Every structure is written in C-alpha cells, then in structure tokens.
Amino acid sequence: MAEAVQLEMSSSPSNSAMFPVAPYLNQTNTEQPTAPKISAFELIFDKVDSFISMTVLPISFFGLVSNPINMAVFSKLMDKDSVSVSLLGMAISDFLVCLTTFIGILGEFDAVQNLLLHFSLSPKEMGYLFIAFPNAHFGRVTLTISAFITVERCLCVAMPLKVKTIFTSKRCKVIVFFCFLISIVQSVPNYSAYRFIWRYFPPLNKSLLGFTAVDVGTSLDFTGPSVLAYFLISFSLIVISTVILIVVLNKKRQWRQSVTTTTSTSAESGQVSSKELRVIKMMVMVSSLFIICNIPTSCLYLAYEIDPSIHYNGSKKHLYFLLGFISIPAQTINSSVNILIYYYYSSSYNATFNKIFNIRTPQEKDDSTVTKQNK
Secondary structure, three states: OOOHHHHHHOOOOOOOOOOOOOOOOOOOOOOOOOOOOOOHHHHHHHHHHHHHHHHHHHHHHHHHHHHHHHHHHHHHHOOOOHHHHHHHHHHHHHHHHHHHHHHHHHOOOHHHHHHHHHOOEOHHHHHHHHHHHHHHHHHHHHHHHHHHHHHHHHHHHHOHHHHHHHOOHHHHHHHHHHHHHHHHHHHHHHHHOEEEEEEEEOOOOEEEEEEEEOOOOOOOOOOOHHHHHHHHHHHHHHHHHHHHHHHHHHHHHHHHHHOOOOHHHHHHHHHHHHHHHHHHHHHHHHHHHHHHHHHHHHHHHHHHHHOOOOOOOOOOHHHHHHHHHHHHHHHHHHOOOHHHHHHHHOHHHHHHHHHHOOOOOHHHHHHHHHHHHHO
C-alpha cells in the first residue's frame, strides 16, 4: 500500500530511484540544468536503494503469484460469505500494488531504460506518471477495503443478525466497486495537472518525451493534511475495530464455555469456540500485519506535518529516506503474504485452495486407502 513514500522517494537525488520521477517537472525551460556534484549522502542513498530494490523484487513477484490465487479462491467463496467479496477486491488491489512495484524496480535496469530512450521516452518521467501514481492509488484502495473489512467483521460479530441483512454479497460488491471508482476519480486531478512535453537533453543529444506541470506552481507534495487525515482515519478504524473484534469474540467464547453442562454440549461448545478462535486469529493476523507494515508510513506522514523539514528536499531528508526505506518493503510484504494467513487460519480457504490445486490432505489420503482396501 505505498503512497507518498514511493512517489516522493523517486524524486530523490539518486539516478536510479525505485520509482523514477522527473526532477524538472515544475520547470518551464527546456534546457537540462547542470548536474550537481554527487554528495556522500547521495552515494549512500544509491547503495541502500539498490539493496532495497533487490529485496523488494522477489517479494513483489511472490505477490504477483499469490494474489491471483487469492482471487481464484475468493471468487468461489464470495457467494457463501460476504467478506470473501471484500477480500477478493483487496486481492485485486494488492496484485496491482505488487505489479506496479515490480515494474518500477525493473525500470531501474539499464536495459529497460535504454529501451525507453530508444523510443525517445524519459524513463524517470514515464515511471512517475505510469508507475508511481497508479501504485499510490491502488495502495489507497487496499487501505480503504481493509478498513471496511475490519469494521464489517466487527459489526458482524457484535450484531450478527442485523449486519448479515445489511452487508449482503451484492452490497459488498457495490462497496468494493466504489472503492476502486473513488481512487480513479481521485487520480484524475493528478493527471490533468500535467501535460506532455518534449525536452532536450544535451548529454544524449536528443529530445525525450516527458511531462511538466500545467501550472508552474503545482506542488508534487503528496503528504498534505487531506492525505494525512484520510490515512489516519482509515488506520484508526482498522485498529479500533480489530480490538473490539478480539474483545467481543473472546467474551462469547468464555460465555459458551461457562454455560456448558453436559458432555455432548461441552464437545459442541468446544468445537464452536475453536472455530471462533481461528476467526479471531485470522483477523488479528491480517489486521496486525497491516498495522505493522503501515506504521512507518503513518510515522512519515505525522513527522512531515509536525516538521516540514522532514522531506526529500528538506534539511532532515535523512530521516525522511530512513522511514521511506522501511515503509516500501513493509507495504510490499503486506500486499504479498496474506495467502499464508488465509491458508493457515481459514478452513474454507484451505479446502477451496486444495480443491483448485487437487491437493489431498493426509486424512483424505487415509480414507481413500481404506476405501480401496474395502473394495
């Protein structure tokens, strides 16, 4: 779920940032400015950026494999459970986050940049427009759907009879659709604020197609108050709903255990409590993963609002890039590894997954062996 970090880190002094960005977007002249002398910080940044890129590359590739599997499983489960509709939508947005991250990293390789240069395209500016912007918006979709899922699950446990009639599968499909639609609408002003332009690069002795701000005063800052408020509200909803979910389910489990009077009832109660406990663990793991992976980003937003010098062009840019280097792999992990949580904690996901890939459990193998022997 990467937003401002991925967009702005690409505006760093590095020549090969993870998400390349045009360094001259707000300039109206068409001449290449003189390159500044490379500082020690820029050299360190290049080394760390390369290391982070090589770390994130396999993680994002894993997400490109795992999220389509999640899509296939939840598409079969969404008629049985409304939450599967939301999880399907989140799998789609996570896939797009991993896809843009993966492409952004590949864009650092010389072969890819030379290919773009061959077609007279500015690698940095094209990367910013077609990789960094979409990556930020798909990350916002994941954030919104995650908040909706935790709130809906919290209400479903607290008021199961009422909520099940409100959040039907059809209505959840509409909500998820609007999550994507709102993100697309939000991206329109970003794209409409810029126009394509041919810019001459003397070192290459050729003009490259890039883009520039329509208004010279257009800001490239994506950590403003509105973004901060949107992120913190969604983040707070996830935290609060997760805590309520844990408390309510634990109370129900304890109550069922306390009213057990017979052996048969005890066995049935224990089975139900075990199922609820697995639901608790799955929701806690998914939510906790999201919370942990987004702490660096939330810290970055807050730090910038408190002290504007914590910025990629500010006097405290070292702190900015430190948080950025942590947040990018963390958010990529969040968009990639949910499949492990689903498979381990959700019996319905596990069964559907095994059925799709024709995997038999040890119990099924034993039953098959016994059936053949009886024949």
